[in-house]
Amino acid sequence: MPDDRNQNKDAYALILDAIDSGTYKPGDRLVESELAERFGVSRTPIREALQRLETQSLLTRDGRSMIVASLDHNQLAELYVVRSELEALAAKLAARHATEEEINVLRDMVEKDRALLNDPAALARANRRFHRQVHLASHNRYLVQQLDLVYRTMALMATTSLAAEGRSETALQEHDHIVTAIENGDSEAAYKALKAHISKAFVTRLKSDAENHS
Known part of the structure; x- marks a missing residue:
């Protein structure tokens, strides 16, 4: 059974790297199911990673969706x-x-x-x-x-x-x-x-x- 803590860490790092490299740009919508499929990670660690990125103000909510934040x-x-x-x-x-x-x-x-x-x-x-x-x-x-x-x-x-x-x-x-x-x-x-x-x-x-x- 995979270690959930490692999965969570990997999901966070993978999404952060994708933002950093420009794969996801400010304004892009992040969808749990698509991220899980892209990175080969289950949706639970993806969800936790998205919540963590939101608390760091790297993501923002648009209704029920998460989008990559932008800087004014x-x-x-x-x-x-x-x-x-x-x-x-x-x-x-x-x-x-x-x-x-x-x-x-x-x-x-x-x-x-x-x-x-x-x-x-x-x-x-x-x-x-x-x-x-x-x-x-x-x-x-x-x-x-x-x-x-x-x-x-x-x-x-x-x-x-x-x-x-x-x-x-x-x-x-x-x-x-x-x-x-x-x-x-x-x-x-x-x-x-x-x-x-x-x-x-x-x-x-x-x-x-x-x-x-x-």
């Missing part, structure tokens, strides 16, 4: 304010606490990601890995947990700012500056570099949203 302008602005401060703090702590091996991994990521400049989707995944590595290099479990929540909500953004013309190359240059500051153990420079990086990403997203709604 104010929610997006609020998210970026929190993300900017928490990520900048992670970079500051990484400059103080990152091991030589962790810094080498960050440097290697920046170099390898240059090969993805013409593939925004792949670069977006690599970008997430890079930021996650900075979070871990902070060596602060509570900060990492809070950033995990922020990134979970970011899955509700249907597009990546890296798809904007010229943004991907600039973003990698910014990653390089962040790693250099961490390498040098300069916590203030690392804080400012990552904060500026998030600010530029937000500006790019706002411009993109304005163009899409014009």
Whole structure:
């Protein structure tokens, strides 16, 4: 007999990954029976996973149905304010606490990601890995947990700012500056570099949203 706890965990992760990858986009309706068939999981853990995602505000109710939530302008602005401060703090702590091996991994990521400049989707995944590595290099479990929540909500953004013309190359240059500051153990420079990086990403997203709604 399958372990219900594992099934529940798998169903939650599978649905979350599908939202994160864009399989389900903001406004898409999620139907228990269809999800159960797609993922090969019974409807009970699917139902529990949907309820969990609703409590995290990743899903919202439309009558009796569940749909993937979307972020309005104010929610997006609020998210970026929190993300900017928490990520900048992670970079500051990484400059103080990152091991030589962790810094080498960050440097290697920046170099390898240059090969993805013409593939925004792949670069977006690599970008997430890079930021996650900075979070871990902070060596602060509570900060990492809070950033995990922020990134979970970011899955509700249907597009990546890296798809904007010229943004991907600039973003990698910014990653390089962040790693250099961490390498040098300069916590203030690392804080400012990552904060500026998030600010530029937000500006790019706002411009993109304005163009899409014009």
